[in-house]
Amino acid sequence: MVVPAAVVKERLRGQRIETPSWAYGNSGTRFKVFAQPGVPRTVEEKIDDAAQVHAFTGVAPTVALHIPWDRADDYGRLAKYAESAGVRLGTINANVFQDDDYKLGSVTNPDRAIRRKALDHLLDCVDIMDRTGSRDLKLWFADGTNYPGQDDIRTRQDRLAEALVAVYERLGAHQRLLLEYKLFEPAFYTTDVPDWGTAYAHCLHLGDRAQVCVDTGHHAPGTNIEFIVAVLLRAGRLGAFDFNSRFYADDDLMVGAADPFQLFRIMAEVIRGGGLDPETGVAFMLDQCHNVEAKIPGQIRSVCNVQEATAKALLIDRDALTAAQYSGDVLAAHDVVMDAYHTDVRPMLAELRAEQGLDPDPVAAYRRSGYGERIAANRVGGTQAGWGA
Numbered sequence: 001m002v003v004p005a006a007v008v009k010e011r012l013r014g015q016r017i018e019t020p021s022w023a024y025g026n027s028g029t030r031f032k033v034f035a036q037p038g039v040p041r042t043v044e045e046k047i048d049d050a051a052q053v054h055a056f057t058g059v060a061p062t063v064a065l066h067i068p069w070d071r072a073d074d075y076g077r078l079a080k081y082a083e084s085a086g087v088r089l090g091t092i093n094a095n096v097f098q099d100d101d102y103k104l105g106s107v108t109n110p111d112r113a114i115r116r117k118a119l120d121h122l123l124d125c126v127d128i129m130d131r132t133g134s135r136d137l138k139l140w141f142a143d144g145t146n147y148p149g150q151d152d153i154r155t156r157q158d159r160l161a162e163a164l165v166a167v168y169e170r171l172g173a174h175q176r177l178l179l180e181y182k183l184f185e186p187a188f189y190t191t192d193v194p195d196w197g198t199a200y201a202h203c204l205h206l207g208d209r210a211q212v213c214v215d216t217g218h219h220a221p222g223t224n225i226e227f228i229v230a231v232l233l234r235a236g237r238l239g240a241f242d243f244n245s246r247f248y249a250d251d252d253l254m255v256g257a258a259d260p261f262q263l264f265r266i267m268a269e270v271i272r273g274g275g276l277d278p279e280t281g282v283a284f285m286l287d288q289c290h291n292v293e294a295k296i297p298g299q300i301r302s303v304c305n306v307q308e309a310t311a312k313a314l315l316i317d318r319d320a321l322t323a324a325q326y327s328g329d330v331l332a333a334h335d336v337v338m339d340a341y342h343t344d345v346r347p348m349l350a351e352l353r354a355e356q357g358l359d360p361d362p363v364a365a366y367r368r369s370g371y372g373e374r375i376a377a378n379r380v381g382g383t384q385a386g387w388g389a
């Protein structure tokens, strides 16, 4: 049976996609950061930009902060500012990778004092969560080694586990720890949390509120990410996505740009495993940097890409698929999936937006609004906030 559009739209209405504060600031590669006019000079201006994405899409009501890039004197006041702008503060992202002290690692560093400094930062982030009302603390560690013998692989796991326990014990009853993994970079020989299995093992040891964050750019080429999603959801440990696209390494390009079929396959497994149900608590976050394209419309486009993949995945005729699978009809089963993927869902999404009082084309509407020209004219002087500041 064809899935009715009303059913798909109802599920889409409930989806929430979080945007990252760092997407609005200047970013680049290790070769060059290309400055763009109108980038935020303060965390408040980043929040203003995030509010634009929500205003035009209706599904991006929270913005993730990165500490210390988004450090504020008064986080309670910052939370109020966000509310007045039309959004809320979301996930707190810790940063233990930018100090000289962390050359040989943060929480896995051989030096106890440096490990303590890193842990203190993570605990500070939980204090901030208490004040912002954030649910999730996202941890990504750049820790690793470049050469065989540089440090003891197993001892580094022990140090990591010790720090994670200390952070987990500090969390409030409704707060979660999201552990992100990444195959390589900046470390090139070993990374201390290189894959979902390592992240999962640490989370199992910690408890139910320790969950894995799947950054779609953090795998080896050819990795079947939807399989990881299925396994983690089955185990009740998929906490969040960091969505982005990759062609080669950790490219942080717009989600759905490099491989929209992969994004569809991921969303199909999310839906199959109940991950779109609000009670499951899977957070859909963007983790992207717009190095050469305009940032706010880049975020709007990304949100729309996630919605399109979700809509297509919702269109999979589950009854027909199950029937084909049980009858061993491989081609029919594959056809059911591909029929959904090949459906043009853009008219449905345009209709959904119109029903919600939004413009059917959020990127075009943003461009017409003149916001980009206004910030380029007004945000002069000062230093851009965040990365590279």
Ligand SMILES: [Mn+2]
Binding pocket: 140, 180, 215, 242, 287
């Ligand atoms: Mn990430």
